[in-house]
Amino acid sequence: MPTVLIVEDEGPLLKGLGEKFTISGFGVFKAANGSEGLALALAQHPDVIIMDVLMPNVGGFEMLQQLRADEWGRNAKAIIWSNSRNLDLEKEARELGVADFWVKSDFNFSKIVEKVRALLDVK
Numbered sequence: 001m002p003t004v005l006i007v008e009d010e011g012p013l014l015k016g017l018g019e020k021f022t023i024s025g026f027g028v029f030k031a032a033n034g035s036e037g038l039a040l041a042l043a044q045h046p047d048v049i050i051m052d053v054l055m056p057n058v059g060g061f062e063m064l065q066q067l068r069a070d071e072w073g074r075n076a077k078a079i080i081w082s083n084s085r086n087l088d089l090e091k092e093a094r095e096l097g098v099a100d101f102w103v104k105s106d107f108n109f110s111k112i113v114e115k116v117r118a119l120l121d122v123k
Helices: 011-023 034-044 060-068 087-095 109-120
Strands: 003-007 027-031 048-052 078-082 100-103
Touching (some): 003 011, 003 034, 011 027, 011 109, 027 034, 034 048, 048 060, 060 078, 060 087, 078 087, 087 100, 100 109
Parallel strands (some): 003 027, 003 048, 048 078, 078 100
């Protein structure tokens, strides 16, 4: 069973996306901020991590930088998603080796699951 870690501070979005992945056959880990997300990522080694940019405590870029400092995390599949279509943010994310950069308004939960399945090459 493929696993996904969702790091998102908006409760309804975290809950809804987590439920969509669960009913789609994924193991799901959820965190409300980057420090919780980093701890879960390093403990559970999910197949893919989807993380928001702006979160309290530790944001997505700081989490990603800390993740990349870890031996396992250096090659972890990570996706940054944001409410903002910002080319500078996307460039920074790409420099940190993300698998993709998504603008939240461009996706519904089904499309997110489809894209993750394609990224992981699972049916």
